Amino acid sequence: MIISPLYRQVVTKNPNFLSCYRSYSSKAISEFGAKDNQYVRTSTNLFREDLDWNSFVKFLVNHFVDKDRVMIYSMACSDGSEAYSLAIFLMEKFSKSLCKKFFPIMAHDVDDLIINSAKSERINIEDCEIYYINKLGINLNKYFVNPKRPLKIKNDMTSYNNVGLFSYEPIQELKQSVEFKKSDILTELNKIKDNGNSVVMCRNVMPYLKEDYIDEIVSVASKVLKDGSFFVTGDYDSTIKIGERLEKSGFYRPLLENQNLFQKGNSKEMIDRLLYGYLI
Numbered sequence: 001m002i003i004s005p006l007y008r009q010v011v012t013k014n015p016n017f018l019s020c021y022r023s024y025s026s027k028a029i030s031e032f033g034a035k036d037n038q039y040v041r042t043s044t045n046l047f048r049e050d051l052d053w054n055s056f057v058k059f060l061v062n063h064f065v066d067k068d069r070v071m072i073y074s075m076a077c078s079d080g081s082e083a084y085s086l087a088i089f090l091m092e093k094f095s096k097s098l099c100k101k102f103f104p105i106m107a108h109d110v111d112d113l114i115i116n117s118a119k120s121e122r123i124n125i126e127d128c129e130i131y132y133i134n135k136l137g138i139n140l141n142k143y144f145v146n147p148k149r150p151l152k153i154k155n156d157m158t159s160y161n162n163v164g165l166f167s168y169e170p171i172q173e174l175k176q177s178v179e180f181k182k183s184d185i186l187t188e189l190n191k192i193k194d195n196g197n198s199v200v201m202c203r204n205v206m207p208y209l210k211e212d213y214i215d216e217i218v219s220v221a222s223k224v225l226k227d228g229s230f231f232v233t234g235d236y237d238s239t240i241k242i243g244e245r246l247e248k249s250g251f252y253r254p255l256l257e258n259q260n261l262f263q264k265g266n267s268k269e270m271i272d273r274l275l276y277g278y279l280i
């Protein structure tokens with residue numbers, strides 16, 4: 001499966017958003033999806049716009065107010081953009097002491113080149129992405145410094161487009177907020193010992209995977225996650241009707257305005273508890 005460059009336009013909901021994704025070719029994932037060892041072009045960016053990061057972090061903080069530790073998993077984390085986006089928004093909006101219970105975020109990817117770039121504690125950011133980040137009101141210099149050496153990723157396809165690509169090194173506090181490891185989604189899902197305090201981000205990866213692997217992800221997620229925990233998808237995943245599959249397996253959408261957020265549990269039961277709980 002080769003993703004056409006049109007993909008950029010397809011996933012962009014906001015016509016005013018200057019969409020720019022960094023693309024990497026990934027061969028390792030052929031084991032789980034793409035046929036015949038084909039290279040697959042996968043994309044990511046900081047603060048990917050299929051999630052409203054601001055309301056997402058506020059919702060999480062509110063929801064997990066009684067928990068001492070919240071386990072966040074960035075499955076299929078690519079170069080680290082997703083985990084850093086979440087960590088930065090948490091740090092931007094909440095105090096150090098409150099953020100502590102969300103860190104470190106556990107981030108995994110199966111592709112050697114991509115996960116090694118994340119582990120190098122550097123990230124490449126495009127010039128149009130920097131423009132977008134500024135518009136979100138985030139000061140990049142608060143979270144990143146210039147690295148000693150620029151990051152060169154062998155399978156980076158972004159540079160073919162002649163875009164301005166700049167290397168950044170996260171500040172110590174941001175580095176400590178994420179732990180990167182090479183692993184695949186199912187292996188990590190199976191290890192989760194949940195206590196209703198987990199957030200599994202499994203975003204924009206499922207259309208690359210084989211059908212039985214996707215079914216297994218949904219089934220294991222439904223088994224290991226307890227009521228109150230979350231499974232978060234991306235806009236690209238909706239192309240394989242992942243929402244419907246999750247809803248058939250014990251998840252529901254707690255927020256109408258966020259179609260990519262799924263909570264484990266029965267929505268009717270939750271509503272009854274909210275409405276009548278104090279009477280029972």
Ligand SMILES: C[S@@+](CC[C@H](N)C(=O)[O-])C[C@H]1O[C@@H](n2cnc3c(N)ncnc32)[C@H](O)[C@@H]1O
Nearest residue numbers: 029032042043044076078110111184185203204
């Ligand atoms: C399109 S990127 C998504 C990155 C990020 N989650 C986002 O939404 O921006 C897909 C990533 O999934 C990784 N991947 C593919 N199959 C995987 C698997 N079975 N387990 C873990 N990672 C996988 C690829 O290497 C690639 O980095």
